[in-house]
Amino acid sequence: MSVLQITLHDNRTEFLPGETVEGRVSWQLAQPAKSVEVRLFWFTRGKGTTDVEVAATARFDRPAPSDQQPFRFTLPKAPYSFSGKLISLVWAIELVVEPSGETERVEIVLSPTGREILLYPDLASPA
Amino acid sequence: MKARDNPFSTDCVLHIRYRPLGITWPELLERLKALAYRAAIVGPDGSGKTTLLEDLEPHFRALGFTPKWLRLTEEDPTFRREFLRRFLAGLNPRDVVLFDGADLMGGWSWARLKRQTAHAGGLIITSHRAGLLPTLIECRTTPQLLGEIVAQLAGDDAPPQEFIFQLYDKHMGNIRETLRHMYDLWAHR
Known part of the structure; x- marks a missing residue:
């Protein structure tokens, strides 16, 4: 099994629209890979069908078995990170190895306040 | 509770895969082979038919087949004629058709599709009722x-x-x- 890691600059995970998210990805691959890709994307989680949209990618073809690379993405203006009881929208940075499909993911928050928007006040308390 | 923390969210539930009851995976695959890869997964709603069909996909790939999906739902119960024509025209003996919701097809359409997929390597369907193809398993x-x-x-x-x-x-x-x-x-x- 490969070892994959995503480190965000200053360990920061909360961002405003249009800000830059940057960091470093590192990997130790268990077997040769065609590519390693860093993706900035959002997905929904909840009761219904899951939606996913990739906002930006950085691809490293024919990666060395062990390496690390910086990445830098400018966040879009929307959609905002939010949670209700039926659906949450979650932003994340993902490191994906092809063709093995191994992944590592770090979730981040994108909103005008820098905090996840909660649709119900009672969601603010710990689950 | 926030939707993203709910352990019963769709993405969490989709990680639960089919668990055969009263039959092992090797027995199921042996039975599929004996039926010449033309068989039906039968059972009521929410019994795991679609999950089993999805879980068969990697087994077919391992056997060297190319799984090709067809899906009908109550919300979308018909195929566009052009789509189906192209789909069928592109089939070859190394393809296995995985058809979820076959019982939503009308009788004539089903008979025609069965005939038009005869040259494919296999046809596995899900259905609420038995009789469309030999039954591989009754999900319960x-x-x-x-x-x-x-x-x-x-x-x-x-x-x-x-x-x-x-x-x-x-x-x-x-x-x-x-x-x-x-x-x-x-x-x-």
């Missing part, structure tokens, strides 16, 4: 199976078995609907 559920799935999803937070069994009865063994019910209960915590 048990309260114990539901209990295992709930325990896997909710961990230490799983409700008492008696409560789970009541929900199972309420939803008449439909595990998908029962898990959606559980989602709602967790959402209001």
Whole structure:
């Protein structure tokens, strides 16, 4: 099994629209890979069908078995990170190895306040 | 509870894969081979038919087949003629057609599709009723199976078995609907 890691600059995970998210990805691959890709994307989680949209990618073809690379993405203006009881929208940075499909993911928050928007006040308390 | 923390969210539930009851995977695959890869997965709603069909896909790939999907639902119960024409024209003996919701096709359409896929390497369907193709397996559920799935999803937070069994009865063994019910209960915590 490969070892994959995503480190965000200053360990920061909360961002405003249009800000830059940057960091470093590192990997130790268990077997040769065609590519390693860093993706900035959002997905929904909840009761219904899951939606996913990739906002930006950085691809490293024919990666060395062990390496690390910086990445830098400018966040879009929307959609905002939010949670209700039926659906949450979650932003994340993902490191994906092809063709093995191994992944590592770090979730981040994108909103005008820098905090996840909660649709119900009672969601603010710990689950 | 936030939707993203709900252990019964769709993405969590989709990680639960098919668990054969009363038959092992090798036996199931042997039976599929004996039926020349033309068979039906039969069962009521929420009994795991689609999940089993999905879980067969990697087995077909391992055998050197290329799985090709067709899917009908009650919301979308017909194929566009051009789509189906192209799909069928592109089939070859190394393809296996995995057809979810075959019983939603009309009788004539089904008979024609069965004929037009005869040269493919296989045709596996899901159906609520037996008789469209030889039955590979009749999917069924048990309260114990539901209990295992709930325990896997909710961990230490799983409700008492008696409560789970009541929900199972309420939803008449439909595990998908029962898990959606559980989602709602967790959402209001």
